[in-house]
Amino acid sequence: MTILVTGAAGFIGYHACEVLLARGETVTGVDSLNDYYDPALKQARLARLQGREGFSFHRLDIAEADALKALTLDARPDRILHLAAQAGVRYSIDNPHAYARSNLDGQLSVLEAARALGGDLKHLVYASSSSVYGEREGPFRESDRIDAPVSLYAATKGAGELMCAAYARLYGIPATGLRFFTVYGPWGRPDMAYWLFADAMVEGRAxxxxxxxxxxxxxTYVDDIVAPMLRVLADDPARAAHRIYNIGGSHPHPTADLVRALEAALGVKAQTEAVPAQPGDVSLTYADVSKLAADYGYAPTVDLQTGIARFAEWFRDWRAQTS
Ligand SMILES: NC(=O)c1ccc[n+]([C@@H]2O[C@H](COP(=O)([O-])OP(=O)(O)OC[C@H]3O[C@@H](n4cnc5c(N)ncnc54)[C@H](O)[C@@H]3O)[C@@H](O)[C@H]2O)c1
Structure with a gap:
């Protein structure tokens, strides 16, 4: 396979590139390396990919439609794995336009690049999010309505799905959207709770x-996202097919479980401070994964304690190297 991966220096994109390169695939990575969180972490992920057989990297903002299309026509991928996005719920309160640029303009640029490839493109797989479900009881099913988002992030991810549905139908693009549920693991994201908690715990803050x-x-442990995502990517759906799948652990945990797992893994007792809900946050995420299980044999394998222990081991090393 020849794959264009957007967001290649991001958390999930980096892990996907690792697996693809280990399999001997050809990967063209794209990322803007923006400073939403420490770009040094993105550079460090990238450094592990660069120089590897089959990998090339282009620093590019995907909202630059002409540049992305030119690069895509040059690389001629038969698959696109589109993971670049402005992520995070809380950041959208102060930086709404970053979401429009990456998740709407950027999504459209990727769709235009896919359109330009015509019949040579066998599959476009893109990241959506559990946040599209808004505030509701679980488990969340793909057939649930997604018209009551509680953050701009969720609204842009939902809009991205609709844009993809339209392009799939109009231009015959075989496309699949994957709704990820709270992904964590080594080389993870410093803006997410597991990282913020780990940082506070080792520094003795509440x-x-x-x-x-x-x-x-x-x-959901990152390997339980990446392996099935690449299985889906390797598939050749019918032209114009647009499908959506949940991909998640399907086992919601209260925050206390995360704290306990981190305490065990880091060997530190947490001090906690209960604060009100944040605007844009939902109280529950809970994936019904029966559709992905039926179509692709999906079964998550890493429980929270095991996954957090793996994260914590990596996190200690990362802190030691960077502090
Ligand atoms: N990690 C999760 O828990 C989670 C949950 C639901 C959905 N997702 C989705 O999965 C995808 C990957 O998320 P992640 O956790 O790896 O996040 P990440 O922020 O680590 O990775 C995204 C990457 O995209 C790049 N990027 C952002 N805007 C760009 C632009 N305009 N042009 C080029 N590059 C750009 C960033 O520099 C970053 O490296 C995203 O689409 C995100 O919305 C993630």
């Missing part, structure tokens, strides 16, 4: 438990 610790999240 952790903020939003919504007084009542939030529940369907934590």
């Amino acid at each position: 952790l903020k438990l939003f919504n007084e610790g009542r939030n529940r999240r369907d934590f």
Whole structure:
């Protein structure tokens, strides 16, 4: 396979490139390396990919439609794995336009690049999010309505799905959207709770438990995202097919479970501070993964304790190297 990976220096993109390169695939990576979180972490991920057989990297903002299209026509991938996005719910309160640029303009640029490839493109797989479901009881099913987002991030991810559905139908693009649920692991994201908590714990600061610790999240270890995502990517759906799948642990945990797993893994007792819910946050994420299980044999394998222990081991090394 020849694959264009957007967001290649991001958390999930980096892990996907690692697996693809280990399999001997040809990967063209694209990322803007923006400073939403420490670009040194993105550079460090990238450094592990650069120089590897089959890998090339282009620093590019995907909202630059002409540049992305030119690069795509030059690389002629038969698959596109589109992971670049402005992620995070809280950041959208102060930086709404960053979401429009990456998740709407950027999504459209990727679709235009896919359109330009015509019949040579066998599959476009792109990241959506559990946040599209808004505030509701679980488990969340792909057939649920997604018209009540509680953050701009969620609204742009939902809009991205609709844009893709239209392009798939109009231009015959075989496309699949994957709704990820709270992904964590080594080389993860410094803006997410597991990292913020780990940082606070090793520095002896109190952790903020939003919504007084009542939030529940369907934590998903990164390998339980990447392997099935690449299985889907390798598939050749019919032209014009547009499908959506949940991909998540399907086992929501209260924040207290995350704190306990980190305490065990880091050997540190957490000090906690209960604070009100944050605007844009939902109280529950919970994936029904029966559709992905039926079509692709999906079965998550890494539980929260095991996954957090792997994250913590990497996190200690990362802190030691960077502090
Ligand atoms: N990690 C999760 O828990 C989670 C959950 C749901 C959905 N997602 C989605 O999965 C995808 C990957 O997320 P991640 O956790 O790896 O996040 P990440 O922020 O680590 O990776 C995204 C990468 O995209 C790049 N990027 C952002 N805007 C860009 C632009 N305009 N042009 C080029 N590059 C750009 C960033 O520099 C970053 O390296 C995103 O689409 C995100 O919305 C992630």
